[in-house]
Amino acid sequence: MTFIQLEYITxxxxxxxxxxxxxxxxxxQPTLSMQIQKLEEELGIIIFDRSKQPVIPTAMGIEVITQAKNILIQKDALHELIEYKKGTLTGELRIGIIPTLAPYLLPLFIQQFALKYAKVKVIVSEMTTDIITHSLKEGAIDAGILVTPLQQKGIKEYVLFYEEMLAYVSKKNALYQKHYVLAQDIDPNKLWLLEEGHCFRSQIENLCELRKQSRAGSHFDYETGSIETLRRMVDLNDGITIIPELATLDMPAKQLQLIRKFKNPVPVREVSLVVQRDFVKKRLIDALRGSILASVPEKIKKNKGSNIIAI
Incomplete structure (x- = not known):
């Protein structure tokens, strides 16, 4: 039995x-198949039922795979301990991040992290929340950066900061004349939304109670996965969209004039670093968390989580 064979069955x-x-x-494919077959012969059991498509583990196979995952976790933990004792931080860190955070948060910390920890290989992928949590449980990624609370079994959440939700309003819209906005002020037929599957869309729907209101109107027929596209649509048309606070950091003065804050209590989204509860690479995760916190603007660090909008 080898670690390679255990990696192949997982x-x-x-x-x-x-x-x-x-x-x-x-x-x-022949190499992987041959090694798995050798392991089955050594153990005297069938791990996978190859007559099914897709292939599925047998009842005994499920137990073997579970134990294999635990062994591989402990192997990685041992390697990390040895590197730590040597005074170095090395390895591979696979991160999933949601699309409504990636373009705004990644540029703040990723370059500094790469320079500070030059021996760490960082692999970042944009993923939806569901894919991040599934990938964590499958061991495909080491950490996720997303909006919480998730309250999912097996997932540990480390809150990073609270980010205000802000209204971005067309000059043609009646809300442009207001200094502060109430959720009930927003006409759902004038609101530009992200496409289904984005947690930020769900938060906007909860904030504005859109599920209780009519969705008739042409603006609900256009959906995109990009906050920047929504902002551009507001610039060129009448309407309103909701954007996260980080999206305003590099805004020119002309666009900042279209920002309207919500009245207190200000709605926020909770941004967290999430991992499996039995995760390894603890020191790498701690380093990542420290780099993110050091990069976040002081104003955002001071935000309170008194009005977190549910996903």
Whole structure:
């Protein structure tokens, strides 16, 4: 039995397809298949039922795969301990981040983190919340940066900061004349939204109670995955959209004039670093968390989580 064989069976369990699992492990499909077969012969059991498509683990296979995951976790923990004792921080850190945070938060810290921890390979992917949590549980990523609370079993949340939700209002819209906005002031037929699947869309719907209101109107027929696109649509048309506070950091003065804050209590979204509860790479995660916190503007650090809008 080898660590490689254990890695192969956990990969096949995750992908349920020999070719996809082999691609993930950077080996040929025959190599992966042969090593898994050797492990089955050594253990005297069948780990995967190959008659099913996609392949699925047998009852005994499920227990073996669970134990294999635990062994691989402890192996990684041992490597991390050794590197720590040597006084170095090395390894690979795979991070998932939601699209409504990535363009605004990543530029604040990722370059400084890479320079400070030059021996750490950082792999960042934009993912929706559901994909991040699934990838964490499958071990495909080490950490996620997203909006919480999730309250999901097996996921540990480290709150980073609270980010205000702000209205971005067209000069043609009646709300432009107001200094502060109430959620009930927003006409749902004038509101530009992100497409389904984004947690920020869900928060806006909860904030404005849109599920209780009519969604008739042309603006609800146009959806995008980009906050920047929504902002541009407001610039060129009548309407309003909701944007996160970080999106305003590099705004020119002309666009800042279109920002309207909500009246107290100001709605915020809670941004957290999330990991598996039994995660390894603790020192890498601590370093990542420290770099993010050091990069966040002081104003945002001072925000309170007294009015967190649910996802």
């Amino acid at each position: 990969a096949l369990d995750a992908f349920r397809h020999f070719t996809l699992a082999a691609d993930h492990c950077h080996v040929t």
